Amino acid sequence: MTLVLDGISKKVGASVHVDDVHLTLERGSLNVLLGATLSGKTSLMRLMAGLDAPTSGRVLVDGQDVTGWPVQRRSVAMVYQQFINYPSLTVYENIASPLRVSGVARSEIDERVRDAARLLKLEPYLDRKPLNLSGGQQQRTAIARALVKRADLVLLDEPLANLDYKLREELREELPRVFAASGAIFVYATTEPSEALLLGGNTATLFQGRVTQFGPTPQTYRQPHDLVTARVFSDPPLNTLKVRKSDGAATLSTGGQVPASGPLAGVPDGEYTVGFRAHHLNLEPTGTHEITIPATVSVAEITGSESYVHLDAGDHRFVALVPGVRRLEPRSPVTAYLDPRRLFLFDEDGRLASADPSQKAA
């Protein structure tokens, strides 16, 4: 099936939860909703599921208008961030519950429940109550229940956020694989850009209830159409600074002037915002024509084989992700190097003015 959200909005009182969203989700596709907390991911999912009715706009399934249909009439499965199971039922009955309601034959229920349990490694726990299981097992139960239903639309609302690191890695790998066979539209909400990149598929970036961009995940990551999308899809946060271009030279808001090269070369004179990701800011020169920014070290965080170095440059705070363990004393002066070809250039309205077309940032 194809799910089309046709200009849907959701307002609760004066606050806008979802703002004029147009999305087309294809059968068998994996779609990531990426956005910070309160950006409208959950609200959007609830509209897709039919748990809420949109204030305006239409929801179409295979061309049919299903706006306002009760959720029972739709083919939807959902997994929440909190581990939601029926506490009074065993794991087996929890997984079987959607099948029991729809009147599937007893033998088929058993088969499908055991298949799902095997896939999600729940077989030893089928007779237990969910509250006697670990968090990971509880969430697997919820996922298994979503799986057995063979719904056309599978919604996962930050399903791994409450799990510990190891389990999260494991389940994240399994999830798309588990649902891939079903041909369902798979929608996965997350706050983490890295999770979106790991899942692949398509990504819709959300900001204040609006979908700022929707497209294949790597493309959305590498070619953000505007500053907001670039910010949403950057972790650590996107570094930005202001430039004023005039007469073939660019004045940086951190001080200093550089020749207008890279994306800066092709735009008319004026004020721009430059955005660049942490791993494009280096502490050693890597090529020619680089922009150099004098800065002082604020903090250096070491994450095993890489270091996050927080830099102060004028009024700006930058983060550089550099390889290796760097022991840098706070307040020690450093020079940061930036390849102009790695820049995103946004105009005053935050729209992408220019990025180097050859950019293959990853």
Add this chain to the structure above:
Amino acid sequence: MTGSVAIGPTDTKARATPLAMNKAVPRPRVNGRAIVMGLYLLFLMLPIYWLVNMSLKTNAEITSGLTLWPQDLTFDNYRTIFTDESWYSGYINSLTYVLINTVLSISFALPAAYAFSRYRFLGDKHLFFWLLTNRMAPPAVFALPFFNLYSAVGLFDTPWAVALAHCLFNVPLAVWILEGFMSGVPREIDETAAIDGYSFPRFFVKIFMPLIASGIGVAAFFCFMFSWVELLLARTLTSVNAKPIAATMTRTVSAAGMDWGLLAAAGVLTIVPGALVIWFVRNYIAKGFALGRV
């Protein structure tokens, strides 16, 4: 905290003196806690013991003087109650309207509490509070209007009269208790059930009610208890056919004077149902007194 630190030195000195005296004159150890607890239990149990004690005595023994246990053990009082219709019908009448009331209260309170717990609607908070204010008026206020109304519609002297009148107090209480228990169940469970395909009634009975079973038990207990002990409305709204046991007990002054033993036996039997019901919900009572909000 700082205060006690400041007076620390003087404090120790003051305590040092009696300690030294204790050493000089050894006294037998007295378990203060046991004494307090023992006295508490004694005062608590004494009236109940006295009631049971009386119910097993003859009237002659009761009126003749103080005896701590029955000198002349008799079960005649109980025999009378179980064989004389004017007595046992009192229990049947009471149980009838109590059960009707409990079932009515819970069945009305369940959907109401669900609405208060899950939906936001105009004036919901005010309405919710207003429910509880029904309990703030003494039952006597309502005795006259109820009497007049039920006489007019022919409900007077039926178990339904009392059962319906008690709903005025029990439905709000049950709504408050159940709302607390229901709000402890995550809303996502409702939604998951809807997504799974449960219709609302089916979800409510098969999924939701088992989750708040203890709440239903506690609410039922409170309805039962109130209805069982309430005397004023029960007596005003009945005369003969639906006369409750509490009314029977207060009217038993015969030509031969007070029948003490019989009254005591009736009293013991009146305690029993409450004690039985409380046994089933003993683990949830505290949460019930907190109106489900623990």
